[in-house]
Amino acid sequence: MTRVADPLSPASWPVSLQRAFENLPPVAWTVALSGGLDSVVLLHLAMAWQQHRARPHTLRAVHINHGLQSQSNAWASVCQHICDRLAVPLEIVPVAVEGDSGKGLEDAARDARYEAFEQNLRSGEVLLLGHHADDQAETQLYRMMRGSGLAGFAAMPESRPLGQAQLYRPLLSQTRQALAELARESGLFWIEDPSNANDHYDRNYLRNRVLPILKRRWPDASERMERNARHGREAVILLNELAEMDAACTVEASTGDLLLEPLLQLSEPRQRNFVQWWLRTSGLPPLGEKQLLNALPEFLAARADGTAEISGPGFVIRRYNGRAMVLNQAVLGHRPDSTLWQPPGALSWGEGQLVAERSEGKGLVPFEPGFTVRSRQGGEHIVLASGQRQPLKKWLQGRRIPPWERAALPLIWQADVLVGIGDLWIHPDYRALAGQSGWVIRWHSPPFRARATGAAKPLR
Template sequence: MTRAGNPGSGSDWPAALCAPVRNLPSHSRLRVALSGGMDSVLLLHVAASLFAGDGRLSAVHVNHQLQPNAGQSERFCQQLCDALGVPLDIRRVEVSGIEDSRRHSGGGIEEAARNARYQVFEEILTPGELLLMAHHGDDQAETVLFRLLRGTGVAGLGGMPRSRPLGQGMLYRPLLDFSRDELQAWAMENSIGWVDDPSNTDERFDRNFLRLSVMPLLKARWPSLIARIRHSAGACRESDQLAATLAELRFRQCANDQGALNTGCLANLAVAEQKNLLRWWIRHYRREPPTIADWPQVLNELLTAPADREPEIRGDGFAVRRYQGYLYLVPDRAPLPAGRLPLVPGQAVEWGEWRVTLSAAGERKSPAPDIRISTRAGGERIRPAPDGPSKSLKNWLQEKTIPPWERARLPLLLEVKDGNEEVVGAGDLWLSGKYCGEAPASGWRIVVERECN
């Protein structure tokens, strides 16, 4: 449904509404996330009245293609932006997992659409760009209540942050201090139009049920509900910031130069501090801590299991693993190529997170060696010093305290000659003098590179 009003109408806006939109963090370009709904349309009007003339303002509309009126919303957004003189970037997305979501009361569709939308935002934001989103006080209250019902800690009860990094830019929510009623009153006063999303009335969605059935009852009983929740969320954010500060102090005490956590240091902390540090540490590496029902038991297993055990915590796309008294955050990796890959002169070979290149060195024109990349099979030996004895590769890696999950993915460089194989390289840990240095003895140089985690 499209509300009455000219898409481009609207004139003077109250100082109270303009102030948070005018006083933004430093930015080079400004984007407004425009759905076509009342709140985002109002935000675009205000932003256009303040910034449209300087050429830095644009809008982005994500069409999820889920609702019958999705095309109408897209056209409305285009007309609105044309009327306001604001460039519009329209992105159409395919939302995955819809059929499975319908079997679970619709809530999964909402989450899948949100994920697709934020993925677009992450992809388009460039350094220095600020994305404005029109979340308001009622949205914040619903978020806090929703998270409370799902079971969350102080970080979740802090609600949506006013700003946070997103992609290469920043996300900013200037309207969090206003209620939905305040924003709608200003919109109707200025006769601006907007498009209602029919899915917003479907109470199969948990957020809609809260908004339509629960919040009105709570507001009727406690008229200052939104302000009270905002106050409580602020207190939770302060507590979360203090917990993060404490975790960072403990991290400096317990971490080595590689950022791994010393289990002995961790064991000396109270369980609450162990959990706080571990969750902060996981977030420090831009991962989301897993939901764990019994943290004390998991932490005890992680810290006290016998040395021959390999306890771990699984997360989304990573694992926390223990090795020789330290905890490591290990990202999941794609499977390595099957079999052996030959090195072709001048062509980089991708081997999981590794890149290996064979190239001629200097003026010498010796035939290209037969070098192949493989994983360890067991029993390999290397000669770390040119004139020294050979050593078991397994023992050598253990002496260098290379964790087992790293050993399993280490690219071995095998030179095949006269039916025999010789290990001439082990990842970026060691390379035979025949293939490295200013003047490799073989006349060929091997370069091994590894991507950063």
């Protein structure tokens, strides 16, 4: 960096840094302050920028105290001291990190931190993080070693939504060395995290051992990798746009199910890209490598009414009637025991519910002492309006009701006569007539389609 008198003055910043700050929305900024070099520099730069621009919007800082190290409270005090000197309000947020969540302490702490950021920020606010080019290179290498695919290669975006707020990383184009020089020249102080020296952790190993080797050969390795990451991010955007275009002809608007015929017209890589996008936008985890390469082609090529399925955590993809649908594993295969039911009132039936309301001239004629509700056993018949009998199986097939929904349907019996099926059918001889009151039945079917439990995790 070429410096004029004050190294913190925006006039002496490299153009890339000026541009990054220029691009930040002119709203309230919150700096995520860990007390380490990157975020301490970031806080001073943000302050200098605001003074330089004479912008009236507010600046504050937030420190997340994970309470994981003996010095955690000392870190919080240092952050407080730095902010007091700058007259920047600081909020210290303690979080509980669950070490036994199976993710590893580092990942659990990171998840807790981002959750705390999200809760701490108000709508329209901007959170600034101190990630720099070396963090980006480290993240890219780390994800590449985990085999995270193109999204991993794309590493961290410059900005992304964070709940109702927006997260930005204005230092991504700066190296750690440049930030350290600036901090030293400006007489800033910060804390070195002792755990950064522990090469047992993958990220530290990459930072302390691997990146220095790469930089000896290619001094600008971090900048090159950030360039690659940017290409990766653009490729991710383009692939998402392609999937959105494919969705126009392969997703049934009313149900969100996949239409198999148009999907099969796409090339195999495009099918894979689309299916992953489809799952992600439904808030579900993407398929693993083996499922994507082996199970998916088998599933797509299977007989339309075959038993092919692909399972994921909590969901299963099945096909029926030329469509693929994502089903909620928890509600499949329920066959409740036979139950006596005396309307009015509701009857819980497996994961669904039967409700009866009295009405004039409509619904099922009332019976004392009520009905018996049973699951399908096989071999049942229904009576059509013409008086003809028809096997229930054939009738259900004709209405294109998928097998798992058939199994969950409540069959309503009066003695040994099948008088109703959920709210789909009533025996013609048992319909209430004009002047007669009857039970109008509503069947709230179980939530078969898997719904998102939360939005898909974005790139960090």
